[in-house]
Amino acid sequence: MKMPNMDRKKAGRLLWGVLIFLVIMTVVLIVTHRPPGKEEDTQEPALPVVTQIVEPRVMDEMLHVPGRLEPLVRAVLSAEQDGLIVELNADKGDAVTKGQLLLRIDGRTWEQVRRRAEVEIRDAEKDVVRWRELREAGAVSATDYEAIQSRRDRAEIAMAEAEVFLSQCEVRSPLDGWVNDRMVESGEYIGKGQPVFELADTSRLKVAFDVPEKDAPAVKQGMSVSVELAALPGERFSAEVGFVSFLARRENNAYRVEALLENAEGTLKPGMIANVELVRRRREDSLVVPLVAVLPRKGEHVVYVVEKGRAVRNVVQIDAIIGSEAVLRAGLLPGAEVVVDGHRALQDGMRVENQSPNGQP
Numbered sequence: 021m022k023m024p025n026m027d028r029k030k031a032g033r034l035l036w037g038v039l040i041f042l043v044i045m046t047v048v049l050i051v052t053h054r055p056p057g058k059e060e061d062t063q064e065p066a067l068p069v070v071t072q073i074v075e076p077r078v079m080d081e082m083l084h085v086p087g088r089l090e091p092l093v094r095a096v097l098s099a100e101q102d103g104l105i106v107e108l109n110a111d112k113g114d115a116v117t118k119g120q121l122l123l124r125i126d127g128r129t130w131e132q133v134r135r136r137a138e139v140e141i142r143d144a145e146k147d148v149v150r151w152r153e154l155r156e157a158g159a160v161s162a163t164d165y166e167a168i169q170s171r172r173d174r175a176e177i178a179m180a181e182a183e184v185f186l187s188q189c190e191v192r193s194p195l196d197g198w199v200n201d202r203m204v205e206s207g208e209y210i211g212k213g214q215p216v217f218e219l220a221d222t223s224r225l226k227v228a229f230d231v232p233e234k235d236a237p238a239v240k241q242g243m244s245v246s247v248e249l250a251a252l253p254g255e256r257f258s259a260e261v262g263f264v265s266f267l268a269r270r271e272n273n274a275y276r277v278e279a280l281l282e283n284a285e286g287t288l289k290p291g292m293i294a295n296v297e298l299v300r301r302r303r304e305d306s307l308v309v310p311l312v313a314v315l316p317r318k319g320e321h322v323v324y325v326v327e328k329g330r331a332v333r334n335v336v337q338i339d340a341i342i343g344s345e346a347v348l349r350a351g352l353l354p355g356a357e358v359v360v361d362g363h364r365a366l367q368d369g370m371r372v373e374n375q376s377p378n379g380q381p
Contacts, residue, residue: 066373070361071326072313076305076354081342083238083300087229087247089292092280093195093221099210100188101125108206116193116219123204123216127189134182137175144172197221225281225288227259229296230274238300239264245279246297249288257281257288259296303340307348313360314338314346323352324359324366326374331359333368 103125110122147168154165201218204210227247231239241264247257259279268275279296281288314336315322321338324331336351352358359366366372 064371066329066371067331067366068362068375069324069326069331069359069366069372070376071357071374072310072360072376074307074309074352074354074356074358076307079303079306079308079342079345079347080299081301081303081340083231083235083298085229085231085296085298087227087294087296089249089281089288089290089294090226090228090278091197091220091222091290092224092226093197093219094200095194095219096215097122097191097194097217097219099123099125099191099212099214099216101127101185102210102212103127103189104209105204105206108202108204110193110199110202110217112199112202114199115197116199117196118193120193121190122193122199123191125189125210127186130182130185130189134179134186137179137182140175141172141179144168144175148172191216193219195219195221196223220290222283222286222288222290225283225290226262227279227281227294227296229277229279229294230269230272231264231277233268233273233275235300236264236268236275239275239277239298243298247279247281248295248297250293250295251289252287303347306339307352307354308342308345309336309348309352309358310360311341311344311346313358313363315363321351324363325352326357326359326372329371329373331363331366331368331370331372 105123106126107121107124110116110120116122152165197219198221199217200220202216203218204214204216210216227245239261241261243261245259245261247259249255249257259281261277261279263276263278265276309323313323315324320335323334323336325334326332334351334356337349338346339349340347359372362372362375
């Protein structure tokens with residue numbers, strides 16, 4: 021028996037409805053039953069970065085100036101009397117001690133003066149004793165007795181004068197040190213005031229350097245400075261400021277500073293070129309980031325910090341650049357996690373993955 025035409029249409033619609041329902045259910049099942057990991061593959065990728073936590077700390081702003089080593093004491097000795105050199109006991113490079121005889125001038129004339137004064141003193145002393153007894157007995161006048169006393173006094177003065185002149189015929193070292201130069205020869209006749217030796221005390225040295233006017237208030241007596249020498253690369257020495265000039269040099273308006281440097285082993289030599297480092301300014305509670313973390317962007321300075329796994333752009337103000345670090349005036353808060361590597365491709369809001377050592381910022 022044949023179905024009516026209307027029934028066949030209803031059956032067709034029902035069949036198509038069932039087919040459409042089956043397709044929809046299949047799609048829903050595929051979407052809701054994805055294999056593990058498929059969902060993550062569709063998320064935004066995270067950029068690997070290295071971070072650093074910023075905390076307030078003391079930051080020293082350093083000043084570097086050139087300097088030069090000088091002997092603590094440098095003395096040029098001169099002859100105090102004219103005469104012929106009869107004894108020469110030191111040469112260039114010799115070590116000398118304080119009071120050591122270095123040179124003697126012929127002083128025979130003054131030796132005779134001293135001997136004559138000695139004789140006169142002995143005779144005068146005898147006369148004074150004898151005339152004192154006569155004076156007490158009333159045999160001589162007070163005037164005659166005073167004349168004898170005056171003769172003894174003049175002889176003692178002549179004796180003292182001769183000893184002074186004899187001492188001036190000798191040149192002795194005023195310090196413990198070294199002979200840097202000898203300007204005369206044995207047997208040479210020298211004049212009064214002629215230089216004969218140059219001595220230097222190098223057990224301690226002076227590091228002499230100039231400080232610009234704007235930095236002069238930072239230099240105080242007793243402060244420590246660090247010294248590096250071109251002749252001894254890789255070594256650092258500590259010196260203590262002992263003198264700061266009260267007047268600036270006319271030629272550069274800088275102030276001379278001298279720092280004392282121990283040299284007990286004699287390794288350091290006067291004349292060596294030095295690089296002196298000292299604290300120009302001490303900054304308390306400074307927020308400091310590596311200079312590489314700061315990106316110049318259209319006239320601004322930008323750093324990226326990590327917040328909840330995403331990069332956040334911060335505009336900062338730099339107060340000073342010290343070595344490889346930047347001291348910030350504004351733009352960051354203590355405890356911020358700053359991106360120090362991997363930040364050049366970052367944009368605000370990007371996902372990041374921390375790859376700091378041990379997983380710690």
